[in-house]
Amino acid sequence: MKRILLFSMAALLAAMFGKLLVCGAEPHEQNLAMASAINQHGAACADRHQASPHSRILIVIDPGHGGSDPGTHGPNGVDEKTVTLAVARDLAPLLKHHHVRFILTRDRDKYVSLRRRVAIANRNHAALFVSLHCDEYSHHQMHGFTVIYAQGASTDSRQAARLIAKGLERKHFYLHAVRAEVRHLYVLDNTNCPAVLVEMGFMSDPGDLRYLCSIRGQHRLAEGIADGIVDYVHAMHKAS
Numbered sequence: 001m002k003r004i005l006l007f008s009m010a011a012l013l014a015a016m017f018g019k020l021l022v023c024g025a026e027p028h029e030q031n032l033a034m035a036s037a038i039n040q041h042g043a044a045c046a047d048r049h050q051a052s053p054h055s056r057i058l059i060v061i062d063p064g065h066g067g068s069d070p071g072t073h074g075p076n077g078v079d080e081k082t083v084t085l086a087v088a089r090d091l092a093p094l095l096k097h098h099h100v101r102f103i104l105t106r107d108r109d110k111y112v113s114l115r116r117r118v119a120i121a122n123r124n125h126a127a128l129f130v131s132l133h134c135d136e137y138s139h140h141q142m143h144g145f146t147v148i149y150a151q152g153a154s155t156d157s158r159q160a161a162r163l164i165a166k167g168l169e170r171k172h173f174y175l176h177a178v179r180a181e182v183r184h185l186y187v188l189d190n191t192n193c194p195a196v197l198v199e200m201g202f203m204s205d206p207g208d209l210r211y212l213c214s215i216r217g218q219h220r221l222a223e224g225i226a227d228g229i230v231d232y233v234h235a236m237h238k239a240s
């Protein structure tokens with residue numbers, strides 16, 4: 001009886017461990033954020049085992065800031081790190097629904113270095129890196145979302161930026177700009193895959209702040225971004 005029990009437990013552990021490896025989550029300290037994200041949402045694992053048309057494409061969702069780095073904040077005291085995480089968490093089931101494999105660079109309020117965020121994308125040969133942020137501007141009443149790619153970025157990065165912008169516009173968000181970034185942004189400059197940074201709105205604008213801080217607004221943002229990502233994945237499949 002004991003032997004059978006031990007064997008069953010060993011088989012169970014092997015199955016669990018094997019499943020993690022299949023998902024690309026190496027048992028490595030630097031991949032803990034990714035592994036916990038996969039465990040929590042189960043999306044990457046679940047989708048990998050389905051005969052999905054998108055099974056080989058992996059998207060990295062990067063909720064900006066976290067832990068000791070709050071990012072910017074609105075006059076209501078809400079931190080950027082809280083908004084970016086909320087939208088990323090809303091994105092997870094939407095991508096899963098469309099059979100898109102993904103990894104979150106963080107799934108809780110935790111500091112993750114820019115280097116580690118980039119390493120997660122590069123080690124896993126991601127097809128697209130999408131970093132989520134919020135803008136602020138103290139002098140003028142700027143509003144709307146902005147999708148940024150690196151100066152000299154690939155046509156794939158530009159296409160991803162355009163498609164995500166279209167997705168957000170379809171959800172009736174105001175487009176501030178789709179543009180190349182003149183400054184050097186670490187995550188855009190160092191990812192091997194196409195990469196975009198979505199500034200989802202200005203925390204300095206009362207109208208934007210309302211949707212950035214509401215559950216409904218955050219969900220609508222996630223829907224728009226997910227639509228753009230799904231369109232990008234479809235375009236990749238058509239091209240291959």
Ligand SMILES: [Zn+2]
Nearest residue numbers: 064071133134
């Ligand atoms: Zn930011």
